[in-house]
Amino acid sequence: MSNAPVHEIDPKAFWRDPYPDLARMRAEAPIAYVPQLGATLITRRDDIFVNEKKIEVFSSHQPEGLMTILMGENMMRKDGAPHVAERRAIFPTVSPKTVKQVWKDQFAAGAARALDRLHGRDTADLVKDYAMEVSAEALKSMTGLINMDWREMDRVSQGMIDGCANYAGDPAIEAHCHDCTASIDRHITERLPELRKAPDQSLISVQIEAGLPEAQMRANVKLAISGGQNEPRDAIAGAAWAMLAHPEWLEAVRAGDVSWLQVFEEYARWISPIGMSPRRIAQRHEVGGVTLEPEDRLFFMFGSGNRDESVFARPDVFDPTQDISAAISFGAGPHFCAGAWASRCLIAEVALPMLFERFPKIALADEAPFGGWAFRGPLNVPVRLN
Template sequence: MSTAPRIDIDPVAFWADPYPMLAKMRKEAPIAFVPQLGSTLLTSRDDISISEKQIDVFSSHQPAGLMNRLMGHNMMRKDGDAHQIERRAMFPTVSPKTVKAHWTALFQAHADRIIEGIQPGSRIDFMRDFALPFSGECLKSITGLTNIGFADMDGWSQGMIEGIANYGGDPAVEARCHAATSGIDAAIDDILPVMRKHPDQSILGVLLASDMPMESVRANVKLAISGGQNEPRKAIAGTVWALLTHPDQLDLVRKGEQGEVTWLEAFEEYARWISPIGMSPRRIAKPWSIRDVTFETDERVFLMFGSANRDEKHFERADQFDVRRDTSKSVAFGAGPHFCAGAWASRAMIADVALPTVFARAKGIELADDEPVRIGGWAFRGLQNLPVRWLQ
């Protein structure tokens, strides 16, 4: 175990709002062992940015980790050449060129179709009625699993996300994760004959064409689903909520064509402010020290991205949402060799399609006052609902 000072947390309060405790850690013990999580947490943006690039020490390869055990050994849990080989195999699907030339138009078609189904003047849950199905339909296209429904995609993603954050070992959570991965395997098996006969630009299509071992294909499709549904869904709804609760900033974005603020800048600021991916685990690969803290081989550390993105040393008024902010030091998509491979697709889904389409197609959209907005999570954080009135 590391020699970091011990800090106790209330897991329930930490799930509800981790930011006060993370701020305390940054001030008093930026590297701290938290027994309730069984891990040493790095909360300083500088420590995290440096450590994430030191893959010989802070290794993503975690044979006994929850993701490996529950989802299979994917590229996120590999380092060096093993990681790069699988990343390069997936790149033809998620490259900026492919996203612009192929996926963005399809994303737009999904958004238009879903919005057409929203009744003008209705009260809706924006999370349930737009963000969830839009993310799901986009992910069906990208993964190649067009033989399922968006609700299946969402349920599987949530099941895996909860499973790999199940540090308390809840057997019911683990069972739901196993059910999700079994469902994905069945969907892959169902569409394999078609995909082998008619390969396409989807993740499944390009990974099969690369002759990657089938167990790695399955693991990487599961990886894409775990993050590709959960994070965009929450970021779309969260950015809409942030803009609706900051109408002056929404006005700035709507005037973006006149040189104010872009939809992408609004999304990037939301992803800094409430990081959908709040943490990434690492395994210490060899004895190491950071200042006066020493680490032992094979112990677990958490890189707290959500804390890094509110580090007062780099972001003034870090607890405030401000679309005019310079977010260049944000680590919302990670840093170093494990920078999110789906970043370009996410930006296109959210900033190029979802946000401008929603605010253009709805003559008015306002928060409903009959239900509170719920938000939670620390490893993966975001809105649970978003009640609005759709004033077309």
Template sequence: MSNAPVSHIDPVAFNSDPYPALAQMRREAPITFVPELNATLLTHRDDIHREEKRIEVFSSRQPDGLMTQLMGENMMRKDGAAHMSERRALFPALSPRTVAEHWQPMFEAAAREIIEKLKPKGQCDLVTDYAMPVSAAALIAITGLEGMERADMDRVSQHMIDGCANYAGDGPTEARCHAATALIDTHIDRMLDCAPAKSALAVQLDAGLPMDSVRANIKLVISGGQNEPRDAIAGVVWALLNHPAQLAAIRAGRYSWQDAFGEYVRWISPIGMSPRIVATSDTVGDVTFKAGDRVFFMFSSAGRDEAHFEAADQFDISRDTSRAIPFGAGPHFCAGAAASRALITQVALPLLFNALPDLHLTGDAPFAGWAFRGPLSVPVAW
């Protein structure tokens, strides 16, 4: 392992709220080995921003990693030309133009339908009743898996990311992940001869990618395209309802839904970290890494780095978030960022607040997760 100073965590407390431990790491040992995770964590924004680009040292290729074992070797677990060829194949489904012209009208139609069904109820859990189906409907369209139910899309995504964060090796968690990937493969097989135009399935088939890559990349899109938008939609709403003056500033046109989204993903990063394997021994600062070391780039910590963000633990939509890196900073920058932004800032948030102007919280919103983080429930009424 690296010769980084050691920091211990309480895994239960870290899952409940990783930010106090990450703040201590930034102060005392910004590059630190955590035995409970068997990984060296980089916690400063500038270290992550710089080192993530050095794929010759910090490689994404992890043939023995959890994601590869459970989901197949997708493009996020490849570097260089292999990564870029698959990224280019997928790009036609996720480009900003495709999102704006093709997917966004579908996003809006689904969100309006969900809101209209919610209106008469007067209350709901924002996570399960709005953010989940809105995100799932968008993801069903983008992937091309039209036969999948929205609840199934949410479930398989959650079970896959739980599996990919299962560093403790829990058997039932792994079993649920395998069941999820098997269900996805079943839906892929059903759509092979009728993949919808511009979908992730169609563009990869058109590009002639091998089927194992097609399957792995569809699973990647699902693992990143369901839970993160779901958690961000519910989380931004929760944050704004807890900061009514900031919500009022958006309604008055002084700030935008994009400002709220950008600040939220800096403050509570839905994607908390990205794993790497050291490909060749190298030194960063005073820390020497050895080939085979496991490294976690802690995006969640980067978003609260005091060197770049004053009062970093506070939610403030007036903040300049241009230095935040919630989607990554290197060649593996999130391919679905344009779709996520459009879904959340152009559709889910404005439609909800316009349709339910007296929306308010009715209880606590517990959060969980450190590799992936979001609210477990957000009870609201109107």
């Protein structure tokens, strides 16, 4: 185990709001061991930015990690040449060109259907009644799982997210996760004959065409679902909440002084939907006066780095005009989020502008509670639509 100073947390309080603890760690022990998480946390932005690239020490290969055990060894749990080869295989699905020419229209169609369902209603929850469906429909298109209901897409994604964050080893959470991965496998099996006969640019199809083994293809689809549903869902609903809670920025967008892309990028810095990324220490290493030992578990805390007082002028404030070029919302190293272009398109070019255009008088109806530290977002966002 590392000799990092120990920082104790209340897990429930940390889930409700991790930022006070993270601020104390940045100030007092920027590399700290948290016994309640069984991991050493790196909390400062520059330490994360530099060390995430050192894959010979901070390895993504985690054969005993929860994600590998529950979902199979996907490309996120590989380093070096194997990781690069699989990123290259999926690139035809997630490239900026494909997002613009293929997926954007499908994203807009999905958002329009969700908005049509809200027509005539006085109130709604932007998480369950809008963002959840928009994100899931986009993910159905991109994965190729058009045979899966959007509600099931959200369920299986949440189940895998919960399973991968189940560091306490709750058997009920693990069993639910296995049920969710089994559902994904059934839906993939159902789609395979059609996609083999008529290939397209979906994630299933491009991996088959690239010659990846079926087990690897299935693991990468599960990875895409675990990271491609909850985070966009939470960012859509969360960024909409941020604009309604800060009406001056909504007016700035409507006046053309601020773009929806600035809104999304700042929200992703301020309330990082992906709050951390785990690593396995592959060899003894010293960093910041702390000695890390082989097989230690370490978390790069993106959500903390994105609020680093030494990097950002107003770290705890939502301000779409501030300089956030140093943000690490999508990662900082070779595992930079492959879905970044799709997320920017879905959220900044489709979901947010369409929502506020359809309901120009939308307003918050109540408080919006947030939760999570590994993955963070609003639990619900109650609004009045008219």
